[in-house]
Amino acid sequence: EAGVAQSPRYKIIEKRQSVAFWCNPISGHATLYWYQQILGQGPKLLIQFQNNGVVDDSQLPKDRFSAERLKGVDSTLKIQPAKLEDSAVYLCASSLVGVGETQYFGPGTRLLVL
Amino acid sequence: KNEVEQSPQNLTAQEGEFITINCSYSVGISALHWLQQHPGGGIVSLFMLSSGKKKHGRLIATINIQEKHSSLHITASHPRDSAVYICAVISSGSARQLTFGSGTQLTVLP
Numbered sequence: 001e002a003g004v005a006q007s008p009r010y011k012i013i014e015k016r017q018s019v020a021f022w023c024n025p026i027s028g029h030a031t032l033y034w035y036q037q038i039l040g041q042g043p044k045l046l047i048q049f050q051n052n053g054v055v056d057d058s059q060l061p062k063d064r065f066s067a068e069r070l071k072g073v074d075s076t077l078k079i080q081p082a083k084l085e086d087s088a089v090y091l092c093a094s095s096l097v098g099v100g101e102t103q104y105f106g107p108g109t110r111l112l113v114l
Numbered sequence: 115k116n117e118v119e120q121s122p123q124n125l126t127a128q129e130g131e132f133i134t135i136n137c138s139y140s141v142g143i144s145a146l147h148w149l150q151q152h153p154g155g156g157i158v159s160l161f162m163l164s165s166g167k168k169k170h171g172r173l174i175a176t177i178n179i180q181e182k183h184s185s186l187h188i189t190a191s192h193p194r195d196s197a198v199y200i201c202a203v204i205s206s207g208s209a210r211q212l213t214f215g216s217g218t219q220l221t222v223l224p
């Protein structure tokens with residue numbers, strides 16, 4: 001069974017530029033999560049989708065971050081414009097139904113904003 | 115105060131030692147996860163538990179709901195166990211969120 005795929009694996013941009021990350025969850029998983037993990041900290045939930053609807057985006061900085069999950073499968077996370085403090089690893093995870101189940105994580109996208 | 119606290123933050127052990135990592139939380143939970151993160155970022159779920167104890171190979175996880183505390187034990191540690199171990203709790207109630215601790219960096223020396 002293929003795992004959660006993410007791309008790119010690494011990205012370096014200058015502040016005020018835009019960047020987009022892509023995630024393909026495990027086939028059949030209804031729930032998809034985007035996390036931000038700053039160095040030395042645990043992951044922080046940015047947004048949770050159930051199929052193509054948003055369940056929780058309370059910690060998403062909506063002035064610069066946006067995410068979508070068209071057709072309830074793949075998802076993209078965008079930052080526009082990026083700030084220095086956005087440097088982090090962006091993790092995508094999926095689970096079969098919801099939060100109470102095992103989440104399967106992708107390898108992450110490491111973003112460096114200069 | 116963070117909702118999920120882990121200790122220690124860093125732990126260095128010799129191969130073969132018995133290791134314990136602790137997790138304390140301050141909110142009501144429905145379940146707790148232990149996760150392993152290797153260099154490069156990949157995270158693997160080790161356990162999800164809501165009571166008692168679970169064992170998988172050399173790993174044992176326990177939880178005491180009344181004391182709001184969980185421990186992850188590694189028996190006969192090996193250098194390949196070197197990773198960051200993260201505790202995460204699922205809050206109870208209607209707003210079920212997964213809140214992560216900041217992780218414990220474990221280094222097992224040969």
